[in-house]
Amino acid sequence: MLATRDIPLLVMPRMRRLVEENLPWRDLVDRRNITPVTLAADRPYQLDEYLTIEPIPVPHRDEHSETVAFRIVGPEHSLLFLPDIDSWEDLDATGRSIEDFIASVDVALLDGTFLDGEELGGRNMAAIPHPTIRYTLDRLAALPQAEQEKVRFIHLNHTNRAESLDLPVVREGEIYPL
16 A cells, blocks of 8 residues: 555445554555545445446344445446355345345356355354355255356355365356456
8 A cells, every 4th residue: 555545445334434443444544545435235336437336235244344245237247246145044034135136147256155064074054154055056946047057156265175066166267247
């Protein structure tokens, strides 16, 4: 951040407070290296003439700030970026579903932290909530094939074996043009 000036930092309200009230980020705000710009949940924000982002609150730990997914809309395509969530059922409880989000985009990058419940060698997976890749694939199995093909998993834990299997994970160099 050396010699930067007024670089916009797009944040949700609680994250803005965290940045403005806590070191070392507060120094960056005070020196005007960064300028927090508050986003509103479920409201599109125009990044430039081509790209719009929409923060979508999702249920996750939220101990320091909100957790959001982003719907990113470009001139030709759209993408859902949802790297962290506790469970699809918690999302359902908000009146939304992962199936509806997938239907609303061309590509869905979803939380793939864990492949399955056996991954952590007996640890209680309820203490580390994330829907597993296998669970998500089972849940989405009833969707039409075209909808299933939109899904790619990201945010893989270092113990996750999904990349070595024939599963829809984002691989190095894979690009999704908007």
